[in-house]
Amino acid sequence: MSYFKMLNKAIDKKKFSLNQICFQLAKRDIWLDRAILSKMKNGKVPPAKDELNKALAEILDLDPNEFRVAAIKETITDDLFELIRSAK
Secondary structure (H helix, E strand, C coil): CCHHHHHHHHHHHHCCCHHHHHHHHHCCCCCCCHHHHHHHHCCCCCCCCHHHHHHHHHHCCCCHHHHHHHHHHHHCCHHHHHHHHHCC
16 A cells, blocks of 8 residues: 555544644654645655654554655655565
8 A cells, every 4th residue: 555545544543633644743843834744644745754643643543654765765666666575
């Protein structure tokens, strides 16, 4: 599942408003504007940085590793992802 679909589904499942999520992030000293979160949710901006993804995964009860990998897959090419995946 794509990063954006995971984010959207998790927000819907938790029934949190974007403001509530931003408030939860602020409690973790991560400042994110609701408008940016909305754009992230709708796939209008690239996936967030790793620190934000870890916090979002915690707040939204997502598997943090799966969510972080989904973010990386959205930002790098498929062949580079496979190269990283196969490296030992």
